[in-house]
Amino acid sequence: MRVLRGMFTRAVRIRGLFLPDRSKELRQRMNLLAEALKPGRAAVFFDFDNTIATCDVFDDMLLQFGVDESWQGLETKWEKGEIGSRQCLEGQIKCMSVSRERLDKYLSGIKLDPYFKKVLQLLGNYGITPSIVSDNFDYMLNRILKHHGVKGVVVYANHARLSRGRLIPYFPHTDKKCPACAHCKKKNLLLYAGKNSIILYIGDGRSDRCPAKYADVVFAKGYLLNFCKEEKLPYIAFKTLKDVYNCLKKAYCPSRADPCP
Numbered sequence: 656m657r658v659l660r661g662m663f664t665r666a667v668r669i670r671g672l673f674l675p676d677r678s679k680e681l682r683q684r685m686n687l688l689a690e691a692l693k694p695g696r697a698a699v700f701f702d703f704d705n706t707i708a709t710c711d712v713f714d715d716m717l718l719q720f721g722v723d724e725s726w727q728g729l730e731t732k733w734e735k736g737e738i739g740s741r742q743c744l745e746g747q748i749k750c751m752s753v754s755r756e757r758l759d760k761y762l763s764g765i766k767l768d769p770y771f772k773k774v775l776q777l778l779g780n781y782g783i784t785p786s787i788v789s790d791n792f793d794y795m796l797n798r799i800l801k802h803h804g805v806k807g808v809v810v811y812a813n814h815a816r817l818s819r820g821r822l823i824p825y826f827p828h829t830d831k832k833c834p835a836c837a838h839c840k841k842k843n844l845l846l847y848a849g850k851n852s853i854i855l856y857i858g859d860g861r862s863d864r865c866p867a868k869y870a871d872v873v874f875a876k877g878y879l880l881n882f883c884k885e886e887k888l889p890y891i892a893f894k895t896l897k898d899v900y901n902c903l904k905k906a907y908c909p910s911r912a913d914p915c916p
């Protein structure tokens with residue numbers, strides 16, 4: 656069934672390729688969004704770094720806590736596609752040395768997009784509990800979200816524990832069929848979205864390429880936006896979550912005569 660859904664999604668996209676008018680494509684996506692906001696229809700997935708958080712937390716941690724610069728070589732190899740993100744992250748996390756106290760203090764200073772909570776509230780009004788799918792690690796995400804008092808969201812991330820100043824990684828969300836991913840976000844998309852739900856995905860980076868191919872509506876910025884353009888995947892461009900919030904509101908109540916709840 657999931658395979659069928661993937662095929663169906665791709666078929667819709669392929670039809671979309673031949674639409675000469677981008678505004679027509681966008682209208683279709685807005686209609687799909689409006690449909691997604693009906694009770695029980697949508698499954699919403701967010702990337703974390705640079706999407707919910709205003710910076711790439713893991714990359715910044717390498718700058719803050721890296722004991723040497725060997726992580727840069729791994730980053731370059733990953734960007735060139737010479738290694739997968741698991742190999743990259745596993746090597747990079749070992750480059751860090753930090754005490755729990757220092758790490759927690761650092762994490763308490765991470766800022767979130769000010770509209771994240773508003774989007775959560777809006778989705779909550781429609782009975783939708785979104786998920787975060789991240790290639791970062793659960794320790795970091797849970798600390799940051801707790802610090803900001805974020806509730807009503809499910810977190811899927813790689814696992815890390817601190818031991819004697821070192822972060823020990825574990826990767827519970829790999830997929831043998833997708834060796835490039837550490838956390839195969841697509842796998843969790845298809846696992847946790849209902850069979851007939853409309854999948855919304857919001858992201859910005861390389862690790863979002865895999866799930867973007869399987870989502871019905873992709874909100875994209877940064878690297879992911881260029882990827883969607885190059886691969887002719889349908890997307891809605893955004894700069895901050897304020898754009899996503901406004902788009903969801905507009906989709907649900909396109910005119911003033913039909914006010915939002």
Ligand SMILES: [Mg+2]
Pocket residue numbers: 702703704705706858859860
């Ligand atoms: Mg990101």
Ligand SMILES: [Zn+2]
Pocket residue numbers: 830833835836838839840841842865866
């Ligand atoms: Zn994958």
